[in-house]
Amino acid sequence: MDRNNTYGGFQGPPCPPPPYPQPYPQPYIPASAAVPKVKEKPEYNKAEIVLSVFILIAAFCFVRYVLFHAMGFITTGVFAAIIIISAVYMKKKECSFSAFNKVLMVILFIFTIVFSITSNNLIKVLNALFLFGGISYLVYSVGAGNSGVERYLPFALTKAVFEYPFSCFDKQAAITSDSLSKSKAGSNAKYIFIGLLLTVPLTAIVAALLMSADDGVERILTNLADSIFSMEFWNVLIQLSLALPCSLYMFGMLYKNTHRKDIKVLDPQVCKQKIFNMRFVSNLVVYTAVTPICILYVMFFISQANYFLSAFSNDLPEGFTYADYARRGFFELFAVALINLGVLVFMSLHSKKAGKEKPFALKLYSIVLSVFTIILIATAMSKMVMYINRYGLTRLRVYTSWFMILLAFVFIMIIIKQFRFEMKFARNMAVIFTLMFAVLCFSRPEAVIVKYNIEMYRSGQLEELDKDSILEMSDDGLLEALREDAVTKEEVNENKYRSYERYSYGRYNISSIMVDMLTE
Structure with a gap:
């Protein structure tokens, strides 16, 4: 027995010593969490800081003098300033202005004058929407280096108005926060704001005590509070709260179009593929659905020829007054024209065989529907002219007539498109709409x-x-x-x-x- 074995019994060979040092078991860390993500700071320099200040001021003026009060000369100045700020900043970022972009800028400047020559609120609202979309597209077009209107204009407008500005919606706040944190004046301003915020409750308590102690102080503080917290104060507060998102939107729009790193540019092939993916309806189904409509139009013209075509000869059908005849015909035909436009859009977008490989039958149906609609529009306008010659003009008659003429141009362009597929439909319609809208705005309809x-x-x-x-x-x-x-x-x-x-x-x-x- 081994004498070192105190308790006796068999003792095996000694165990090997453990490795030194003995590590503690480590928890499992996923690969995605192994390296903490550092928030990427936006790229900016002095130009972006200056732009941020001017854009904030312009956004407040936009809210106050466009959304709340369309004040004529002031509103003209606000839109002109926004265009100038955008142009100067993009020039500073070495963006080139093509001849097309220069013409577009001049057109937008011309439309800013509308607020100064008319007091018609409807015209001002429509013009503000036109300028809003036009400025967004101008910034997009300059950033993309366009030399003309894109073939796929709706996709470009979507990027210009929605995708690009909202993709950089947080850039202004991030740049402002980063620049203030690096600035001594910004740090001091932050501490001053915190101090003022902390002293508000104490100041209120002291003011209440002084008002209770002295009538003169009570009158002074009451008048001061009434003047500060007036209705105008709350209006300005609301306008400031709305100006902030407007400023973020405008800054994001300019920032995205000048910092084009990782930007999703408009690819014509992608647009073409998206349109191709919309085609899911068999052409035979389309023909079957549209044929009864065309037959109905033929029957309609034959049976009601004397009724509707009397408008061209300025004759009143028997049993009708001028008011009943014009009203009954005009608005029904107006609705039919809109329905036909919807049918043609559906046929062009959703027929399996459309576009460049559009078969003759689909072209024929498009032409027939367009011709029928143009005849209906001409009839409706003839009836309206008859009504105007009898009872004069009103705002509703002018606006609806203007829109019907615009629709007629749309259907004429659709007919031409069937014979010349390479015709740039979006560009031509943009030109026609701009000219028609200029006639509406600068003619001052009420005058x-x-x-x-x-x-x-x-x-x-x-x-x-x-x-x-x-x-x-x-x-x-x-x-x-x-x-x-x-x-x-x-x-x-x-x-x-x-x-x-x-x-x-x-x-x-x-x-x-x-x-x-x-x-x-």
């Missing part, structure tokens, strides 16, 4: 309406001049009525004083200024 109705009344073609409808118009119509002595100064002044919109939205334009001069 045209008043002048036409007064001339008809004085020539004896119009039985009665509706003064009430004239006085309900904007200053565009009132100015023309004053010039023609159709209304008195007192009637116009009474209308001005009871019109809240005029004092909020329409005082700083040529029409309103001239109305004020004529009614003093």
